[in-house]
Amino acid sequence: MKLPYINNTNPLYFQSFKIWKDVTREQWDDYKWQMKNTITTGEILQQVIPISEKEKESINSTLAKYKFAMTPYWASLIDPHNPECPFLLQAVPTPDELKVSTGEFEDPLAEEVDSPVPGLTHRYPDRVLILITTICSLYCRFCTRRRVILDKEGHLERGQMERILGYIGSHPEIRDVILSGGDAVVTGSILETWLKGLRRIPHVEIIRVASKIPCVMPMRITEELVSVLKKYTPIYFMTHFNHPYEITPEAKRACDLLVESGIPIMNQAVLLRKINSDVLIMKRLMQELLKIRVKPYYIYQCDLSEGISHFRTPVQKGIEIIEALRGHTSGLAVPEFVIDVPGGGGKVPVMPSYLISQSDKKVILRNYEGLIASYPQPEETNCDCSTAGEVAKETFQDHTGLTELFLKNNVSLEPHEVKDRTK
Numbered sequence: 001m002k003l004p005y006i007n008n009t010n011p012l013y014f015q016s017f018k019i020w021k022d023v024t025r026e027q028w029d030d031y032k033w034q035m036k037n038t039i040t041t042g043e044i045l046q047q048v049i050p051i052s053e054k055e056k057e058s059i060n061s062t063l064a065k066y067k068f069a070m071t072p073y074w075a076s077l078i079d080p081h082n083p084e085c086p087f088l089l090q091a092v093p094t095p096d097e098l099k100v101s102t103g104e105f106e107d108p109l110a111e112e113v114d115s116p117v118p119g120l121t122h123r124y125p126d127r128v129l130i131l132i133t134t135i136c137s138l139y140c141r142f143c144t145r146r147r148v149i150l151d152k153e154g155h156l157e158r159g160q161m162e163r164i165l166g167y168i169g170s171h172p173e174i175r176d177v178i179l180s181g182g183d184a185v186v187t188g189s190i191l192e193t194w195l196k197g198l199r200r201i202p203h204v205e206i207i208r209v210a211s212k213i214p215c216v217m218p219m220r221i222t223e224e225l226v227s228v229l230k231k232y233t234p235i236y237f238m239t240h241f242n243h244p245y246e247i248t249p250e251a252k253r254a255c256d257l258l259v260e261s262g263i264p265i266m267n268q269a270v271l272l273r274k275i276n277s278d279v280l281i282m283k284r285l286m287q288e289l290l291k292i293r294v295k296p297y298y299i300y301q302c303d304l305s306e307g308i309s310h311f312r313t314p315v316q317k318g319i320e321i322i323e324a325l326r327g328h329t330s331g332l333a334v335p336e337f338v339i340d341v342p343g344g345g346g347k348v349p350v351m352p353s354y355l356i357s358q359s360d361k362k363v364i365l366r367n368y369e370g371l372i373a374s375y376p377q378p379e380e381t382n383c384d385c386s387t388a389g390e391v392a393k394e395t396f397q398d399h400t401g402l403t404e405l406f407l408k409n410n411v412s413l414e415p416h417e418v419k420d421r422t423k
């Protein structure tokens with residue numbers, strides 16, 4: 001996919017910006033150069049795209065509360081003639097961010113409530129999230145964790161790392177660890193220290209590295225970085241493309257390097273008003289991702305973080321997008337649309353309904369075209385497997401939520417508040 005306003009065939013296209021007229025391709029492709037020349041003020045941005053004095057002032061006034069950073073690579077992709085360019089809206093601060101709307105929270109996902117050790121969230125039974133840094137190479141204006149990411153700076157200290165590894169080591173049920181932040185990859189050699197520490201814990205089966213680097217500074221994905229990651233497989237790379245225009249030749253090269261080293265990449269897009277809140281944009285995004293061997297994993301409904309209501313879409317927009325994907329394009333291109341429910345309830349999948357009705361004889365289904373068909377139920381309904389007992393001995397048993405009702409003798413599931421009232 002080509003950006004309509006960039007000559008993708010010109011390898012020196014960035015030299016058309018006055019500020020980078022003397023930059024060589026070698027410098028441009030060097031992530032250290034990109035980091036050193038990161039744009040952090042309205043004044044520098046003004047040298048890249050035409051913004052008015054008023055816009056510059058409003059960017060700078062937002063900076064009094066929240067951080068701003070954008071790599072030259074990302075800035076070079078902004079369409080200077082489109083005030084609603086997806087690269088612009090995702091990265092450039094506006095005064096809207098300073099408005100706190102009703103129903104917004106500082107910590108909408110209550111990550112700090114489910115944090116037995118600072119820096120670690122343990123919400124789901126067998127996996128944990130570690131916020132190893134508050135640094136990113138680009139600060140997304142819609143960031144869920146803006147309370148920590150956009151107003152604090154730094155990596156977790158060594159003492160915290162030891163406490164977190166100690167917690168994981170003493171919880172044998174934890175088999176999946178997500179290293180996030182911030183951007184896990186910007187931590188450099190610290191990332192390897194985390195990976196090494198986690199791999200010493202026998203019950204940690206998989207590690208996920210969450211990073212927006214392939215979209216915002218793809219030159220950071222180097223042979224050297226990939227050779228580090230490879231040592232600690234199985235590792236899944238969780239990335240964050242939001243618009244098909246982000247899939248540039250540079251982004252493709254970064255993803256090729258990861259995939260060809262045996263590191264699968266999954267994409268977690270966020271549904272953002274006026275950026276990707278459109279069926280055709282999302283369909284194209286998912287198809288382009290598959291072409292670079294990135295599996296579309298989630299589309300998130302925008303969270304209820306303070307100051308980002310201008311990015312939120314009605315929930316039915318996400319349902320409409322899934323309706324337009326399922327059946328209309330490869331199943332591989334269909335992610336799950338989820339709402340991370342406020343208050344720490346976790347991710348809830350939301351989708352169109354394909355099951356119309358059911359009896360013990362048949363279920364009635366509809367397909368993507370609207371065809372309504374019946375599927376007969378089998379006569380034999382006993383589904384017990386002879387190997388289940390053996391497998392269960394080696395598997396962590398999670399009997400919470402509805403699983404508790406299926407597998408135990410409980411007759412009801414009561415929220416804690418109801419239990420408290422009946423005491």
Ligand code: SF4
Nearest residue numbers: 136139140143182212
């Ligand atoms: S890369 Fe992730 S953590 Fe960093 S600002 Fe964007 S959404 Fe937030």
